[in-house]
Amino acid sequence: MQIPRSTLKFFLLFLVFTLSSFGQTNKVSKPDFLKYEYNTWVDSVMQTLTNREKIAQLFMVPAYSNKGGQHLEELLSLVQKEKIGGIVFMQGNPEKQVKMMNQLQKASQIPLLGATDAEWGLGMRLKQTISFPYQMALGAVQNEDLIYKMGEEIARQLQRAGLHMNFAPVVDVNNNPNNPVINYRSFGEDKYNVVTKSLAYIQGMQDHNLLVTAKHFPGHGDTDTDSHLALPRINHDIKRLDSIEIYPFKKVIDAGVSGIMVAHLDIPALDSTQTPSTLSKPIVTNLLKNQLGFKGLVVSDAMNMKGVTKGNEPGIVDKDAILAGNDLIEFSEDISKAIAETEKALKQGILTEEDLNKRLRKILAAKKWVGLDNYVSISPDGIYDDLNTNNALLLNRKLTGASLTVLKNKKNLLPLKRLDTLKIASISIGEERQTKFQKTLGLYTRVKHFQLDREAGKREVLKLQQELGNYNLVIIGLHDFSIRPQNVLKLSEEVKEFVAKFSKSGNTIFAIFKNPYVLDKLENIEQAAGLIVAYQDSPVSQELTAQLIFGGIGASGRLPVSIGKKFQLGSGLDLDGGIRLGYTLPEDVGMDSFVLNSKIDSLMQEAMDARAIPGGEVLVARKGMVVFYKAYGFQNYTDTLRVKKDDLYDLASITKISSTLPVLMQLVDEGKFDLEAGINEYLPYFENSNKADIPFRDILAHQARFKPWIPYWKNTLRNNGSFKWNTFKQDSSRRFPIKINDQLWLHRNYKKKIFKAIKKSPLEKEAAYKYSGLAFYLTPEIIERITGESFRKVLDERIFDKVGASTLTYNPVKKFPLSRIIPTENDFLFRREAIHGTVHDEGAIMMGGVSGNAGLFSNANDLAKLMQMYLNMGEYGGQRFIQTKTLKDFSTTQFAENNNRRGLGFDKPYLKYAGEDSNTSKSASKSSFGHTGFTGTMAWADPEKDLVYIFLSNRVIPNRENTRLYKLNTKTKIQQAIYDAILD
Template sequence: MSKRLEQHIELGSTHDFSLKQKVGQLFMIAVFINDSEENIQQTENLIQEHHIGALCFFHSRASAATNFEGKKKVVYNENSYERLVSLIKRYQKASSIPLLIAMDAEWGLAMRIENTHQYPYALTLGALQNGEDLIHDVGYKIGLDCLEAGIHWNLAPVLDINSNPENPVIGYRSFGDDKEQVTKKAKAFIAGMREAGVLNSLKHFPGHGDTNTDSHLALPVIDKSAENLLENECYPFTVLMHEEADSIMIGHLSIPALDSSGKPATLSKIILSDVLRKKMGYQGLLISDAMNMHAVSKRFEEKGALELAAFHAGLDMFCFSEHPKEAIEKIVLQGEGQRIESSFERVWELKEKAFNQPSNIVKTGIAPNELNKEIARACLTELFKGTKNKMPGSSQGLQHIILGKPTTNIFPEYLEQKLKIKTSSVGDMTSEEIQDLIHFQKTTVISVFPPSVKPKNRFGFAEEELEILNETLKKGNCILYLFGNPFLIHTLPLNKQNSYIILYQDFLEFQEAARSHFEGKLLPQGKLPFQLKTDINEK
C-alpha cells in the first residue's frame, strides 16, 4: 500500500480536501509514453496544480487514440516499456495524492507498448469451446503484466455484442455475437484480472456492437427498441455489473429508444441516472469513453463545457479530458455539492482497492507463449470440409499462394521448404500466373494474412488481391488458412467445395497450430464466435 494514501485514510483527511482537490480526482488525463520532456513537465504541472486523480497511458501522440484518421506515423521505440515504468514513477512522485494508473490492455500491454507480451484478441477467445480456464489465465497474465509495470486499472474487458460485421471499431475486440457466451467469457477474463489484483472496466455501455459508425469519428446511433437493448446489448452488463464490475465505461452512443433527445449516453441523464442507476441498480463508478472522440468533442466549443455536461448527466470520471483545467473550474463553480461528493467517494474507493493490493507480485502458472499455444490449438475452426479436398496425404500436385505479408513465416515456409509445395505471393504474380492459378484443377492451399485487423479498406488488402482470391475460391478445391480477423470471411465467396480454416491470429503459435492441422495431427475444436451473414454455395 502507498504510504501517502495510507496516511490520508488513517487521518480521515479526505474530509479536509478542498472542493477543487475532490473535483480534480474525477479527471483521468491522457499521457503518452513517447512524449517530449516539455510535454512531460507540462503534465507534471497539471497534476500538481489541479490535483488530477488518474492517468491513462498511450503509446504516443501519433497513436490511434489521438490520430483518428491515421495521418501521423507512429514511431517504433523498442524501449517503450522501460519508458512507461519510469514515467509512472515520475508522475507518482509529482502528485501529492497517489494516482490511479490506467491503460487499455485488452490483449495485454502490447495493445499500447512494443516488446511486451501479446495475448489473443477477445474474438479469438470467443472461438474457444468450454475455454473459460484459458480465458481466466489470459486475464490473470495480463493483470500481472499490468501490476509489474505499475498499472492498477485495465480498462477492459469489452462486453459489446458484435452483431454487425461492418463494425469499424469493435469487431475483433468483442467475444462474439452471442450474449450468453460474451457474458461467460468476460466473467472468466475478469476473474483472472481480479485474482492478479487489477481493476477492471466493463465497456462500452449500453453496447457498441451493432453499428458501422466509429465513435472516434462520429456519433453512432443504435436504433433498436428499449426492450431489445435491455434484453441483448445490455445483458452482459446486467449480469456482471453487481458482482464483477469495478467500473463501467460509458460509450459515446445515441440510443433514441432510451433518450429521444439523441444525446450520447455519456451526456444523457436519462440513460445514466434513470436507466443505469435507478432501473438497473448500478451504484459503482461510471467512467466516460475518451472525451477527445469526435462523437462528443465536436459538440462543445467552450473548453470544459463537455465535462460539465457529462458531470450533470451522471458520470463520475472523465477519461482523456482535453481541457481539465477549465473543466475543473466549471464543475467547482456549477457542480452540485452532493454529486461531487458521491463521485469523489467512488473514485476514492477504487484507489483504496488498488493500493490495498499485495505489493509482492508472484508470477505463477503457464508461460505466455505456452498459453498462446494452448489457445491456438483449441480455437482452430473449420468451415466446411469440402467434397474434393479431403486433407491430402501427399503434397504432390498442390500449389500454395500467400495473400498478405506475414511478420512470421512459420506456416508458409513449412509448405514451401519442407513439403516442397510450389508457393507464390499474390502480389508478385504475373497476369499469366494469375490465370493459371484461377484455372488450376488440383488443390490450392491459400494462406491469408490480413494487413489490418480492422475492416476499413478491405482489411488492408488491395481490391485486385481480393478479386484474385475470390476467383480462386469460386472454382472450389481450395484449403484456405486465415491468420487474422475472421470477419474477413464475409467478404469472400463461401463454397462448400472448399475448406476454410480460421486461425484468428498470425502469431507463431497459431501458425504452428495450422501446420499440425495440415499434417492431420490437430482436429478443429473451435467454433466461429458469430453467425455467418454470407450466402453459401452448396455446389
C-alpha cells in the same frame, strides 16, 4: 450541454414507466473494492482535500511514454498544480512508462490511479509486449478457463507496468458486420457467448486486484459509425435494447464488475434529446446506477472523441459528464476549465457535496483496493523479461490455437494424411516474402511456395494458375493488409476470381488470416474443400494454422458471428491433433525453457569454442511436440556460412536405424523376414560361408562374431600407393560409372568385391558383443530381393515420403544445393579432397553412396519424424508403419545375460551406468533406444519420458582425429540437460 430542469423532470417521470422492463436485478454483487469506502485511509485522505482537489480526483489525463521531456513536464504540472486523480497511459514502451509513472507518483499528493486500454493485453499500447488474440477470436474459444487465465496474466502484466486499471473488456454484442469501431473487439454477436467470455476475462483480472471497465454502455455493437469521428445513433426500441445491447452489462453488474465505461451514443429510446449517452443523466444515473443497480466506478469514454465534442465546449462537456453520473473522466481537452466548471456547479448546488464525496470515496476505495495506500515505486529492471515470460507466451499460443475454426473439411481432408500421394503448393496472398505460415508448412513435408500480390493482374494470376497445374493440393493463405483485422477486402478483381475458382476446385485449403466477416465478400468460399478461419494475421496464428493442417494440433473453435447466408453463428468442426509432431514451448509439455536453453546453449558454445565442432543442430521433442530446435555455429571453421535449421548433416551410422531397419521391421510384420533365419536364407551367395545360418537376431544385436569393419578402399591399393587397374579410374565410363569424386570413378562390379570381402572375413572367436557394420552393407540387397523393388524406391515409398521426411536422403547433392549440405572431413588419404556433398564413410561411397551402414543425410527435423514414429511404437501421421510388438522387440535389449546392451539394430544405454564413459546420460531410461554416428551425431528416443533427442554435428572437421567432442562428452551432457529441464 445543460438540459432544462422542467424537461428533465418530465423525462425522468417518463423513464420510471418506460424503463420498468430493465428492473432492479435480483442478485447484484457490490464490487469488492467498495468494502474500503469508509476505510481509515480513505477517511484520512478525505479530510485533507479541498472541494476543488476532490473534483480533480475525478479526472484522468493521457500520458505517452514515447514522447519527450516537455510532455512529462506538462504532466508533472497537472499532477502538482491541478492534483488530478489518475493517468491513462497510451503508446510507448514499458521501461519508460514505469519510469514516468514513478516520477508522477512521487510528485502527487495522493497516489495516482494508473489505467490503460489493454483489451488484448499491453501489446495494444506498448512495444515489445504481448498481444493476446482479439476478442473476436476469443469468442471462438470453447474453453473459458483459458480466457480466465488470460485475465490473470493481463492483471499481472499491467501491475508489473505500474498500472491498476484496465479499460476492458468490450462487452458489446457485435451484431452489425459493418461496425467500424467494435467489430473484432467484441466477443461476437451471441449475447450469451459475450457474457460467458466477458465474465471469465473480468474474473481473471479482478481476482488479482486489477480494476476493470466493461464497455461501452449501453451497447456499441450495432452501429455503423465510429464514435471517435461522429456521434452514432442507435434506433432500437427499449425492448430490443434490454434484450440485446444492455443484457451483457446487466450480467457483469450482477457478477460485481468493478467499473463500466459509458459510450458516446445517441439512443432516442433512452434519451430523446439527442444528448450523447456520456452526458445523459437518464442513461448514466437513472438507468445504469439506479435501475441496474451498478455501484462501481462509472468511467466516461475519452472526452476528446468527436462523438461527444461536436457542439460541446471543452471543460463544460466534462462537467456535464460528471453531472450525468460519471465518476471518472478521461481525456479532458481542458483540465483546468473542467475542474473550474465542475466547482462552479458545486457552488450552484447542481452538484451536491454529498454526491461529490460519495464519488471520491469510491475512487479512493478503489485506490486502497489496488494497494495505492502503501505505494511502492516499480523497478524498471528486467521488465521486458517479466512481461514476456514463457508462460505468457504459451498462454497466447493456447488461446490462438483454441480459436482456430475449421468451417469446411470435405472428405475429411484435414488433417492431411498420405503425404506420399500429395504434391503440395502453397500461396500467400498479400505477402511479398515467404510467410511464417509457409515456413511452418514446410516443416511437415516438401511444399512449393508461391506469393501472389493482392493487386495482381491477369498476367500474374494466369502464370500462377499454370504452375499450379503440377500440384494436386493447393494451400492458400489470405493475409491482412492492416495491423488490425478490419472487415475490409482489398483484392484486385483478378485475385478475387482466382480465389473463387480455386474455392470450387476440390483440392484447395484456405487459411483466412483476416476478420471472419470478409468471408461474405469471397465468392464460392463456402465451397472450399478445406477452410480455416484464424481471425487475425499474427506469426502465432500463421504457425498454428499450418500445424493444424498437418495434424500437429487439433481444432475446436466455433464462429462467434454469422457470415451472411454462408455460415451460421456457432459453425465449426472439431479436428483431432497429435498425429504428427507439433511445435510449441517447453512449458507446454512440462519442461523449463530457461534450463533447456541455457544449458544447451552453453554446452554447444563450449564445444565450438574448443573447436570440437564448428556448429550443429539440436532438437528436442516431448509428448509429440518439438520444444527446442536450434542451429548453432558455422558449417566449417573457415566459413562465414552459418548453420541453418534446414541444412543437411551426414548421419553416419544413424543410417542403420533410419534406412534398412524400419523396412526390415515391416517385412517382419508381413512375414517376409525371419529374425531367426540365417543370412544365407536371403543371400544364397553366403550358403557355404562361415556366416551361413547365423540368425539375424544375433547379427542385428551385434553378437554374430562379425569383424567390426573392413578397410575396403585400402584393398584397392598397390604397394606403391596407386590404385589397382580394375578399381578406380580418373574419368567415368560404362565400366567405371560409380562416382567417388570428379577425379575418381569406381568399377561397376566392385560392389561384388565388397560382398566377397565380407563373406570371406573371419569371425571373432567368442559370441560376445562386438559392434559391426558389415551386415548393413548387405541389408539393402536383402530388401531388394524380398520386395522386388530398388532399395531407394522402397525407402521413399514405404517410409520417407509417408512421414514427410524430404531431407532424409542418400546422395543429397543430387537434390539440394551444396550450400545446404554440411561438409565433413578433409580426406588426404583416399579421396584427397575436402568431403562436401557426399557421404563421409569410405565403404558407403564405394557403394555409390547408398548403404545400410552409412550414407543418409538429413536435418534434425526430418530425422525427428522417424524417431517420433518409433517412439509412437510404429505410428505416425495417422498411419501405422510397424506393429507395436515388433518395434518393442527391436528396441529391447536382446542378450543382457551376455553383457550385451544392444537391441535389434538399435543401440541401448549401458546395462550399468559408467559415468562419462557411458553412451547416454545417467537419466536415460533403460527402455530408451537410438543410435550414434561417427560424424558426431545422435538420435535417441525415451518412451518413459516421451522424449526424442537429435544431435547433429560434423566433428570430423578438420579430420577424424578430432575427438574433442567425445572428450567433452557434449552429446550426453546435452541429453542430461534435457532431463534436468523436465518438471513433471
